[in-house]
Amino acid sequence: MARIAYVNGQYVPHRNAAVHVEDRGYQFADGVYEVFAVMAGKLIGEQGHLDRLAHSLSELRIKWPLSRAALMVVIKEIVRRNHVRDGLVYLQVTRGVAPRDHPFPAHSESALVITARKSDPMDKDALRTGVDVITIPDIRWQRCDIKSVALLPNVLGKQQARDADAFEAWQVDNEGYVTEGTSTNAWIVTADGDLVTRNASTSILNGVTRLSVLEAATDAGIDIMERPFTPEEALAAREAFITSSTSHVKAVTRIDGQSIGNGHVGELTNRILDAYVEYMEAHGGPRTTDTWN
Ligand code: PDD
Secondary structure (H helix, E strand, C coil), X not given: CCCEEEECCEEEEHHHCCCCCCXXXXXXXXXXXXXXXXXXXXXXXXXXXXXXXXXXXXHHCCCCCCCHHHHHHHHHHHHHHCCCCCEEEEEEEEXXXXXXXXXXXXXXXXXXXXXXXXXXXXXXXXXXXXXXXXXXXXXXXXXXXXXXXXXHHXXXXXXXXXXXXXXXXXEECCXXXXXXXXXXXXXXXXXXXXXXXXXXXXXXXXXXXXXXXXXXXXXXXXXXXXXXXXXXXXXXXXXXXXXXXXXXXXXXXEECCEECCCCCCCXXXXXXXXHHHHHHHXXXXXXXXXXXX
């Protein structure tokens, strides 16, 4: 089955999908993106992703390439044409094509690319296997609430994790607090049993999965503290996990080579994964989608 991509108004074979060499996304990383999960045929968190896209576009003063309703039609069509039952949708909007010059061009049309990719269905056992995380300095800019395609620090951090046989790198800010992973949000269950994740601000990307987990955990009667935590607190934690549209709720069992808790997936992490899956089945995403920093 040939994959199909959407590029600026046209559905094209994925292998031929291309943008212009002077697309400002290519030359300046002048663009934003979203990654949607598709689970059992359902697009997850669509309102959340579109609201966050609205935030990213407006902060960068990039025009919507299509109306929100038209964008949803194209996203669903790409899922349909690629026969994706489980997988992800990648959507990217850039400021468009213009002769290379730093200021915003006087005239440019926002460029839109949407692709979809199949993956295996969510496997709870695999998510419960537990992965390693390392900690690294956060060298990113000060607007991490914007889902910019400028991901070089994230790419370098993820590669550093891979080089250390770890799954993810937790970035640590200048004050010594964990911000988030390179493509995931970071969570711990402290030695006292508190579930903690960093509060939303311009220092992190407020994950759509993060918002769903906050709501699912609250509904399940689990208290959450939204505040920064240090790597030392994480090392002393009972449990840790990460969240994202592609990792869902994934257990972390080692940080910087040291076992967390008893080295096995924690009890609360297990409960939260179950609560998250149930929540997705019931609501398909977070109810609150209007807070992006
Ligand atoms: N990453 N933090 C960062 C820096 C991210 O890049 C992401 C998502 C998240 C989690 O957000 P969400 O729950 O909305 O997926 C947090 C996507 C998956 C990516 O870059 O591939």
